[in-house]
Amino acid sequence: MFIGHFGVGLAAKKADTRVSMGTYFIAAQFIDLLWPILLMLGIEKVEIAEGISKAVPLNFVSYPVSHSLIMVLLWGVLFGLVYKFIKKDTKGAIILALCVVSHWVLDLIVHIPDLPLYPGNSPKIGFGLWNSLAVSITLEMLIFFTGVFTYNSVTKAKNRKGSVGFWLLIVFFLIIHFANIFGPPPPSVTAIAWSGQLQWIFVIWAYWTDKNRTSRK
Numbered sequence: 001m002f003i004g005h006f007g008v009g010l011a012a013k014k015a016d017t018r019v020s021m022g023t024y025f026i027a028a029q030f031i032d033l034l035w036p037i038l039l040m041l042g043i044e045k046v047e048i049a050e051g052i053s054k055a056v057p058l059n060f061v062s063y064p065v066s067h068s069l070i071m072v073l074l075w076g077v078l079f080g081l082v083y084k085f086i087k088k089d090t091k092g093a094i095i096l097a098l099c100v101v102s103h104w105v106l107d108l109i110v111h112i113p114d115l116p117l118y119p120g121n122s123p124k125i126g127f128g129l130w131n132s133l134a135v136s137i138t139l140e141m142l143i144f145f146t147g148v149f150t151y152n153s154v155t156k157a158k159n160r161k162g163s164v165g166f167w168l169l170i171v172f173f174l175i176i177h178f179a180n181i182f183g184p185p186p187p188s189v190t191a192i193a194w195s196g197q198l199q200w201i202f203v204i205w206a207y208w209t210d211k212n213r214t215s216r217k
């Protein structure tokens with residue numbers, strides 16, 4: 001799952017418009033932003049495995065720090081606490097913590113059984129929607145566009161940067177998403193890790209766009 005997580009980040013804006021879209025993106029995608037760093041450090045492991053599922057040609061061999069349920073709950077709490085400490089906004093902190101955890105819940109629905117509950121010798125679970133490409137794409141589009149229209153309904157552009165910047169961001173998401181699905185599998189694990197790091201572009205773009213928009217209320 002890729003843009004589905006960003007869809008959650010967009011939709012969360014409705015719950016608290018004071019939190020920037022950029023911060024919501026970091027929260028909803030937190031464990032997938034952490035993952036490429038852990039891959040590069042050799043702490044977590046992935047293999048390219050064409051055909052392992054219909055939607056994603058990757059075997060997530062080991063990723064207990066970023067993607068085990070216990071750790072994700074912990075990351076959620078930590079994320080909320082740091083936000084609360086910096087911004088003194090309890091409501092925003094709780095919503096952000098839930099966004100972090102939402103990532104694992106969505107992953108659970110789509111991943112084949114590769115998600116551990118805890119680090120160590122844990123059973124691995126996943127409902128496997130990735131076994132159907134059509135269902136995977138439909139679900140993710142539904143979540144993403146719910147997010148897009150929710151965000152757009154609670155904020156409005158202050159200037160052209162806020163309107164054009166927002167819609168370009170959405171188009172950019174869709175291009176990258178479909179290139180991932182229909183393009184060739186990644187050439188190497190290093191390439192996977194680096195393209196994971198490129199997600200920060202979306203985060204920076206989101207902060208900039210959000211600055212040029214304001215709450216409709």
Ligand SMILES: [Zn+2]
Nearest residue numbers: 031032103107
């Ligand atoms: Zn993930």
